[in-house]
Amino acid sequence: MARIVMKFGGTSMAGTERIRRVANIVRKQAALKPDGTRDEVAVVVSAMAGETDRLVNFCREANALYDPAEYDVVVASGEQVTSGLLALTLQSLGCKARSWLGWQLPVHTIEAHAKARIEDIDSEALLESLGRGEIAVIPGFQGLSGDGRITTLGRGGSDTSAVAVAAAIGADRCDIYTDVDGVYTTDPRIVAKARKLKAVTYEEMLELASVGAKVLQTRSVGLAMKEGVRVQVLSSFVDDNATPADALPGTMIVSEEEMNELVEKGEMERQHVTGIAHDKNEAKIILTRVPDRPGAVANIFEPLAKASINVDMIIQNVGRDKGETDVTFTVPQADLARAQALLEDQRGNIGFNRIITDSKIAKISVVGVGMKSHAGVASNMFRALAERGINIQAITTSEIKVSVLIDEDETELAVRVLHTAYGLDAKDEAA
Amino acid sequence: MARIVMKFGGTSMAGTERIRRVANIVRKQAALKPDGTRDEVAVVVSAMAGETDRLVNFCREANALYDPAEYDVVVASGEQVTSGLLALTLQSLGCKARSWLGWQLPVHTIEAHAKARIEDIDSEALLESLGRGEIAVIPGFQGLSGDGRITTLGRGGSDTSAVAVAAAIGADRCDIYTDVDGVYTTDPRIVAKARKLKAVTYEEMLELASVGAKVLQTRSVGLAMKEGVRVQVLSSFVDDNATPADALPGTMIVSEEEMNELVEKGEMERQHVTGIAHDKNEAKIILTRVPDRPGAVANIFEPLAKASINVDMIIQNVGRDKGETDVTFTVPQADLARAQALLEDQRGNIGFNRIITDSKIAKISVVGVGMKSHAGVASNMFRALAERGINIQAITTSEIKVSVLIDEDETELAVRVLHTAYGLDAKDEAA
Numbered sequence: 001m002a003r004i005v006m007k008f009g010g011t012s013m014a015g016t017e018r019i020r021r022v023a024n025i026v027r028k029q030a031a032l033k034p035d036g037t038r039d040e041v042a043v044v045v046s047a048m049a050g051e052t053d054r055l056v057n058f059c060r061e062a063n064a065l066y067d068p069a070e071y072d073v074v075v076a077s078g079e080q081v082t083s084g085l086l087a088l089t090l091q092s093l094g095c096k097a098r099s100w101l102g103w104q105l106p107v108h109t110i111e112a113h114a115k116a117r118i119e120d121i122d123s124e125a126l127l128e129s130l131g132r133g134e135i136a137v138i139p140g141f142q143g144l145s146g147d148g149r150i151t152t153l154g155r156g157g158s159d160t161s162a163v164a165v166a167a168a169i170g171a172d173r174c175d176i177y178t179d180v181d182g183v184y185t186t187d188p189r190i191v192a193k194a195r196k197l198k199a200v201t202y203e204e205m206l207e208l209a210s211v212g213a214k215v216l217q218t219r220s221v222g223l224a225m226k227e228g229v230r231v232q233v234l235s236s237f238v239d240d241n242a243t244p245a246d247a248l249p250g251t252m253i254v255s256e257e258e259m260n261e262l263v264e265k266g267e268m269e270r271q272h273v274t275g276i277a278h279d280k281n282e283a284k285i286i287l288t289r290v291p292d293r294p295g296a297v298a299n300i301f302e303p304l305a306k307a308s309i310n311v312d313m314i315i316q317n318v319g320r321d322k323g324e325t326d327v328t329f330t331v332p333q334a335d336l337a338r339a340q341a342l343l344e345d346q347r348g349n350i351g352f353n354r355i356i357t358d359s360k361i362a363k364i365s366v367v368g369v370g371m372k373s374h375a376g377v378a379s380n381m382f383r384a385l386a387e388r389g390i391n392i393q394a395i396t397t398s399e400i401k402v403s404v405l406i407d408e409d410e411t412e413l414a415v416r417v418l419h420t421a422y423g424l425d426a427k428d429e430a431a
Numbered sequence: 432m433a434r435i436v437m438k439f440g441g442t443s444m445a446g447t448e449r450i451r452r453v454a455n456i457v458r459k460q461a462a463l464k465p466d467g468t469r470d471e472v473a474v475v476v477s478a479m480a481g482e483t484d485r486l487v488n489f490c491r492e493a494n495a496l497y498d499p500a501e502y503d504v505v506v507a508s509g510e511q512v513t514s515g516l517l518a519l520t521l522q523s524l525g526c527k528a529r530s531w532l533g534w535q536l537p538v539h540t541i542e543a544h545a546k547a548r549i550e551d552i553d554s555e556a557l558l559e560s561l562g563r564g565e566i567a568v569i570p571g572f573q574g575l576s577g578d579g580r581i582t583t584l585g586r587g588g589s590d591t592s593a594v595a596v597a598a599a600i601g602a603d604r605c606d607i608y609t610d611v612d613g614v615y616t617t618d619p620r621i622v623a624k625a626r627k628l629k630a631v632t633y634e635e636m637l638e639l640a641s642v643g644a645k646v647l648q649t650r651s652v653g654l655a656m657k658e659g660v661r662v663q664v665l666s667s668f669v670d671d672n673a674t675p676a677d678a679l680p681g682t683m684i685v686s687e688e689e690m691n692e693l694v695e696k697g698e699m700e701r702q703h704v705t706g707i708a709h710d711k712n713e714a715k716i717i718l719t720r721v722p723d724r725p726g727a728v729a730n731i732f733e734p735l736a737k738a739s740i741n742v743d744m745i746i747q748n749v750g751r752d753k754g755e756t757d758v759t760f761t762v763p764q765a766d767l768a769r770a771q772a773l774l775e776d777q778r779g780n781i782g783f784n785r786i787i788t789d790s791k792i793a794k795i796s797v798v799g800v801g802m803k804s805h806a807g808v809a810s811n812m813f814r815a816l817a818e819r820g821i822n823i824q825a826i827t828t829s830e831i832k833v834s835v836l837i838d839e840d841e842t843e844l845a846v847r848v849l850h851t852a853y854g855l856d857a858k859d860e861a862a
Contacts, residue, residue: 016492055512061447062516063523070522073515073530077508081486084504085493091501092494099504103534104579148535 001037002172007162010049011179012236013082023089030135040130044140044162045086047078068113072152079139087137097135102142109143109151116143116151121168159220167227174231181235182251183215185424186276190415193425199252201259201369204274207401211277211365256369272370272377273422278411279363283336289324289353299350303342309335313394333359362411365403378402384421390414432468433603438593441480442610443667444513454520461566471561475571475593476517478509499544503583510570518568528566533573540574540582547574547582552599590651598658605662612666613682614646616855617707621846624856630683632690632800635705638832642708642796687800703801703808704853709842710794714767720755720784730781734773740766744825764790793842796834797849809833815852821845
């Protein structure tokens with residue numbers, strides 16, 4: 001017997017027919033095993049694809065500056081509907097099942113409406129229900145504030161709900177079913193030879209998630225790492241006759257220790273680079289002729305930080321004239337206009353000459369825990385890109401990641417070149 | 432200052448634009464008055480028109496024999512959405528407002544999911560909120576069972592929610608806003624000279640509601656009578672500049688005592704008949720040659736009662752042969768097939784010859800508290816119908832109602848004839 005949390009996203013829950021497919025997967029996970037035991041199964045669900053957008057639009061139409069407490073009342077209904085429907089569908093397949101809404105467990109969160117964080121999940125009633133052989137269906141994304149109101153975790157929060165439930169009930173595994181069947185060495189739409197990874201470490205997944213491999217919400221990976229929850233990413237679009245988690249394994253997200261064991265057992269190859277990610281959602285800002293004196297840079301980035309605009313890469317060039325410098329940095333494209341307006345406001349304070357912006361850029365990152373013990377990954381990257389004439393506009397590095405900023409038009413070329421350069425191409429598909 | 436409950440149905444809440452109209456009506460009700468006071472206002476809302484049907488269909492698709500506890504989780508979301516949206520819209524108009532879901536107040540109900548009854552509403556937090564000048568927005572139709580799960584009251588339950596809230600907070604009035612502007616002497620689509628009634632008694636409204644004048648849910652009228660809640664029916668489709676409850680009064684539903692006062696003050700005319708209702712949703716069943724012995728009739732109606740099929744009119748004719756009788760009765764059209772199957776099952780037990788069914792019938796009722804003290808209302812009815820050649824198939828009476836069953840094709844004619852016969856035609860519109 002194992003205790004399993006399964007999570008299904010909005011595409012998997014889009015309509016009663018798809019919910020029936022999900023129910024079939026869940027039923028098989030909860031079925032009697034040859035050894036006479038059953039898994040205890042809790043399922044965390046998203047709203048039907050498109051439903052949250054519909055509800056958010058209603059809120060915007062009702063009140064452009066909406067009260068996030070009432071926004072939460074409206075948008076949390078999407079997951080309430082799918083959790084009831086999945087429980088009903090499981091019952092129609094002969095399973096014992098019931099829904100547990102965020103306020104019923106409850107899932108305690110901080111009071112930051114529309115962007116709450118889970119503090120604690122009461123697991124007592126849930127564990128009793130699982131012990132009675134009931135499948136628990138839990139709406140993701142929602143919780144209860146200290147003053148008894150509905151909260152939501154922010155978009156994509158259902159992954160985090162699933163990991164938090166898994167941590168609360170001490171689950172053996174948290175299976176995140178998505179519309180892809182695992183984590184790949186890179187985007188398979190760009191590189192046909194991309195390979196599905198059997199396992200990645202939490203740290204690698206964090207870097208991959210934060211640079212645009214949209215398989216899992218970043219926060220959920222951080223929580224899984226902190227709580228030591230074993231997460232598996234796998235596809236919900238499987239053959240109805242397969243026992244999915246066993247027959248079609250996805251990608252396990254594990255600790256570095258577990259990864260080392262897998263390598264020692266020969267189940268994973270040791271690679272310096274695990275994957276290549278790309279992100280086209282940033283924009284570049286250049287401030288020219290900023291005075292080169294103490295405090296000048298702080299004058300640029302403090303107002304942006306106060307406005308909650310995340311600055312990613314920063315480069316300071318020596319300017320043409322003495323005592324002046326050009327400052328280049330990136331912000332999310334969605335915040336570009338706001339950042340530009342803020343900087344114009346601060347022109348006198350900062351003392352720059354011109355603002356130049358460019359949203360036709362891409363960030364390419366190579367990620368791998370193997371880098372920690374292997375030098376030369378970054379220089380290999382620069383050489384491989386230079387050989388194809390791809391110009392690097394900026395560089396940042398972390399312990400397990402090297403990222404470069406390039407022209408957006410060269411994204412696909414750069415990803416392919418690097419995928420080959422680091423030996424990630426699938427061998428059986430090689431020409 | 433008054434304490435007012437306002438209730439808006441699904442047509443009034445259908446979309447953010449209509450919700451804005453509703454918010455404007457609520458804002459005016461809650462606005463500062465010339466005497467420096469404000470009304471305390473609680474608003475009870477339905478789901479957007481069509482939304483509950485959409486959710487019910489999802490449940491049916493998920494599980495034809497759905498678990499009513501999970502059905503309630505799904506369908507209660509419709510009112511959750513509109514209550515959040517109305518609170519947001521009121522805020523955008525500068526009002527203080529917040530939503531209170533059924534489980535938050537809570538609205539305690541019995542555990543009969545999908546057809547729960549309200550037992551008690553905790554009014555403490557609600558009264559505090561009203562006292563702080565906040566408009567309370569409460570989803571109708573939903574409550575909380577003793578074991579902490581969502582319940583719903585059955586279709587049309589929002590009227591009952593509104594009356595129950597009004598009773599719980601001791602409201603001065605419960606205004607039910609609908610797509611009609613009051614209760615009429617009969618259906619204005621049939622009789623152009625139908626008049627809007629300034630007031631009807633609870634008893635009259637109960638009879639009118641139960642025979643097909645679909646202005647208010649029957650159960651809500653019964654509750655209002657029991658709790659002495661003054662109910663007003665009025666239209667939400669009013670000019671945005673009107674102060675609706677005052678400028679465009681609807682129909683007050685009051686006790687017989689209050690009605691007598693209105694008559695004495697000359698505000699109401701005393702009529703023997705208050706209104707004419709029609710109902711085309713019944714079907715007639717005739718069982719021929721039922722043995723005329725003790726217990727035979729019980730054998731017919733017990734199985735129907737056990738299946739929760741409401742039998743309305745019953746007539747027992749003397750049969751052609753001695754010791755046998757024909758039994759005629761009506762059931763809701765929606766239950767006709769089920770009733771027929773049940774009776775066929777019991778054929779041996781009941782011992783009838785044939786089942787004849789007819790769904791092309793209509794029930795016409797004349798209603799009025801004035802009948803209590805005035806004889807001859809029924810015989811006037813029979814004569815008026817006979818003069819126009821309308822055949823009466825069955826008759827039932829109560830203290831304030833006479834109903835007859837006729838051919839469905841003669842519905843409109845019968846209603847018009849009776850409206851004129853009882854002097855209900857509007858005088859200013861007479862030719």
